[in-house]
Amino acid sequence: MPKKVDHQKRKIQIAETTWKVIVEEGLEQATVRKIAQASDLSVGAVRHYFASQSELLHFSMELVSERVIQRAKERKYSKEQDPLEFVTEGICEVLPIDEERKIEMEVWLAFSAKVLVDKTLQKLSNKVYQDMHQGLKNVVQALQLLEIAKEGLDLELEVNRLHAIVDGMAMHHLLNPDHLTHEEMIATLNYHLKSLLQ
């Protein structure tokens, strides 16, 4: 009966185009019309998949976190690998080290600014914060279990610190790529992680 269109895939396509618009023109310019045009669809077509603008934006943001979680889940530790290296690479999954991650992070920063004034977004922001926090806690605990971490580290405070370093550097690099370069970002992360080891 109907034209065969994979609903979910179409929604993801539109969401990814939404990212593009946000990165290029900002969240406030991510209007239904612009997104439709960038997607080569009519406004009505977009509206067919997303009943409202806020639904579309919410879906787009969720997709960012899903992508990051997806990548994190795919990582597997092999015993031959250097633990520090493995951990560093894992954390780099959420740093803006390439174009794909840069886009995700820029979208997330724009979203975060909106969280401050839009209560309906706080739940999602909250969830992502906690997922990330737990992920980093696992990292620090792994270092402790492997008995390569310094004695007497305060787990909670270390996680707070690591989390802040990761997000802080990501933001600094996005806003100021010339003053905190890609390389400095990685070097600083490595420096910090090494400071946790014996």
Place this chain on the structure above:
Amino acid sequence: MPKKVDHQKRKIQIAETTWKVIVEEGLEQATVRKIAQASDLSVGAVRHYFASQSELLHFSMELVSERVIQRAKERKYSKEQDPLEFVTEGICEVLPIDEERKIEMEVWLAFSAKVLVDKTLQKLSNKVYQDMHQGLKNVVQALQLLEIAKEGLDLELEVNRLHAIVDGMAMHHLLNPDHLTHEEMIATLNYHLKSLLQ
């Protein structure tokens, strides 16, 4: 001849009201009409002091950084004071520890998201980043000169790290006050600073 209105003071008043609107409704809702209404002025009156909306927003952002710099300059070190305490308090000037600082930080976060897509704002963002970076470098160097810092610290990497911690935690607390409380923020900062000492 003319009515005696202190132009500069009026502009600052309007800018502060602009902060209020941004904090309450977001940067994209900071329209000339809303700002005028919140200032108990007509649109024409606001336009008399700021020729355009972007001029008004730019001025408002500059005022944020000026306020922070102002506070930093006023701080004086007395020899009786514990250096660690003095340093901690200094850094707290830029953490959202009270309502005033929270407002400034929220405004700044909203502004930062806009920097990504508005090239004309990057210069200001840049300047603030560098001022802050230099300030934190002075902090680390002070600890070194007082010979209470650990040997073998890498100055540049330490400053990168400290800067990321400060801004990262500030952001986390703004977005997630329940999960990174005021107290945890201070405790983590203290924990980090102590880790730099002998």
Place this chain on the structure above:
DNA sequence: GTTTATTTAATACAAGTGTGCTAAAATAAA
């Protein structure tokens, strides 16, 4: 080929935007 549910296109509408313009009001020196 006809039917039918899904998908797309196009338009309309009310609300809100920045900004330009004009003239009134308020003020304090002459």
Place this chain on the structure above:
DNA sequence: TTTATTTTAGCACACTTGTATTAAATAAAC
């Protein structure tokens, strides 16, 4: 009181916004 100047108020304009509505196109099922 007069007058020059600053400050204010209000409206008009062209434009963009999200959303609702309606008609058209599409392709599988009968």
